[in-house]
Amino acid sequence: MTGIAAPDRPRRRIFADLTPLRTSPHYRRLWVGGTISWTGQAMTALAISLQVYEITGSSFSVGLVGLFTLVPLVAFGLYGGAIADTVDRRKLGLYSAMGLTGLSIALAGAALLDHHRVWLLYAVVALQAVCGALNGPARSAMIPRLLPREQLPAANALNSVTMTSGVMVGPALGGLVVGWWGYQVAYLIDAVTFTAALYAMWRLPSMKPERDDGSAPGERGRASVLDGLRFLGTRPNIRMTFFSDMAAMVLAHPKALFPAIAVLWYGGDAKTAGLLVAAPAIGALLGGLFSGWQGRIRRHGLAILLSVAAWGLAIAVFGLTRNLWLGLFFLAVAGFADTTSMVFRSTMMQAATPDEMRGRLQGVFIVVVAGGPRLGDFLAGTVADLTSPGVAITGGGLACVLVLALLALRWRGFARYDARSPQA
Known part of the structure; x- marks a missing residue:
């Protein structure tokens, strides 16, 4: 194929x-x-x-x-x-x-x-x-x-x-x-x-x-958090799903800057900031509603890389525009790309992980999803104070794409991941 x-x-x-x-x-x-x-x-x-x-x-x-x-x-x-x-x-x-x-x-x-x-x-x-x-x-x-x-x-x-x-x-x-x-x-x-x-x-x-070895549930003993982290350390494809998401959420997450740019860029108020917050959510909802094509995709790793790159590029272009409706459009594109990435990341983690480890890896997923955007808010706010909101947003989007490319070069097998024979 x-x-x-x-x-x-x-x-x-x-x-x-x-x-x-x-x-x-x-x-x-x-x-x-x-x-x-x-x-x-x-x-x-x-x-x-x-x-x-x-x-x-x-x-x-x-x-x-x-x-x-x-x-x-x-x-x-x-x-x-x-x-x-x-x-x-x-x-x-x-x-x-x-x-x-x-x-x-x-x-x-x-x-x-x-x-x-x-x-x-x-x-x-x-x-x-x-x-x-x-x-x-x-x-x-x-x-x-x-x-x-x-x-x-x-x-x-x-x-x-x-x-x-x-x-x-x-x-x-x-x-x-x-x-x-x-x-x-x-x-x-x-x-x-x-x-x-x-x-x-x-x-x-x-x-x-x-358990893969067929042992009964009563023979399981205590599931160790460290065992789950060690398992993740030996599974480059699953690990890459977390790295790619962190690249997007930490480096290119401009939500903390929306109140400021609503005033500085668009001469708006709280309602404008609300539109900026809503735009990625609308794009994400559309990504879920118009997701019928995703069942035909087999190269999940490549799909994740393209989706995260699309997020980073959309955020970078958003940082360059000063037209509100155009900015909302690119934020919606970013939200659509984020949903697409999430679908394939979740699917890869579920399909390529043995049942006895799924809970622990989902726990790591929760930590990444909860912590990544918070770190992104802090980074965006810090860079914006030191430079400008435009530099923080556009620079963050480009940094996301650059880091993603370096990760893809480091773990080349991720782009070749095939859903028909999932390998963690």
């Missing part, structure tokens, strides 16, 4: 491939439940930020919400993955979802009792991050057990639709609900939406990790 795509597939889909939803009732319930509950979580996240600001009147205090979320998510991400490689993943997903439901009920109860304490909100978001760090690896490690390998790209594209639509719809609903009925109603709605995720988890079969 000389190209990226397989020529022997007669169907030419444009829109998202819904085959996983049709063929697997378990995956269908998991996807529907996750979509509903993710929207509720996004609604609650905005409500918490609004409530913190109402209590304190401080933007710094609102910023601390992100810190109280990030630290537990990173700290427990690796251990959540290790736990997911030891216990029944169905039970872990069910119990962690129950924990998230209970936290939403606690928020609603505190609001109903007029117990407005910022420390309580910080404690809840930290515990939510812990539950999320346990739930995420368990859910992701289940998908390769529910679907055949050839349906994994379609499933990951559908999961991207869940995430991006939730991020777009959830905050909008949260603002409306808080404005009309108050915080307690927003938190109660979130708790109710979790029933869909709980039902999906409850209906799943047992999901105990499987």
Whole structure:
């Protein structure tokens, strides 16, 4: 085969491939439940930020919400993955979802009792991050057990639709609900939406990790985080999926500069900054909705390299333009490329990793996804202060492409990765 795509597939889909939803009732319930509950979580996240600001009147205090979320998510991400490689993943997903439901009920109860304490909100978001760090690896490690390998790209594209639509719809609903009925109603709605995720988890079969040597789950012993990291150190293709994502998120992540450039470049205000934030999310959503072609791609490594390069180039060009609509277009292109990269990175990690290691590698994935953009915000802000926002954005995009090219030269086999015979 000389190209990226397989020529022997007669169907030419444009829109998202819904085959996983049709063929697997378990995956269908998991996807529907996750979509509903993710929207509720996004609604609650905005409500918490609004409530913190109402209590304190401080933007710094609102910023601390992100810190109280990030630290537990990173700290427990690796251990959540290790736990997911030891216990029944169905039970872990069910119990962690129950924990998230209970936290939403606690928020609603505190609001109903007029117990407005910022420390309580910080404690809840930290515990939510812990539950999320346990739930995420368990859910992701289940998908390769529910679907055949050839349906994994379609499933990951559908999961991207869940995430991006939730991020777009959830905050909008949260603002409306808080404005009309108050915080307690927003938190109660979130708790109710979790029933869909709980039902999906409850209906799943047992999901105990499987070992390649055929040993029983009871013989597994304790899954070590270090063993997972050692495994990653011996798998260059899987390792490259993380390196490529870090190149994009650390070097070419301009989100922290959007408030400044909304004023400096476009003479706008907070609404302009909101458009800049929304543009990559819209592109990402379109990337999930128009993902039917991805099932025909076999050279996943090459697809990742091209997608990440497209992200970097789109960000670089965005840094050069001073027309708002043109800038929004290139940000949307970047979001589309990011979703495409995410689909193939997730698929490669799921297909080329033995079941007994999937939870731990998903834990590493959570750490990278959570930590990379935060480092990118810090780097972009620092470079912009030392030079200018244009240099930070365009230079970061070009640096992303350069580092990606060096990585591809260092691990040449990554571009030759073939999904029909996945090798980690």
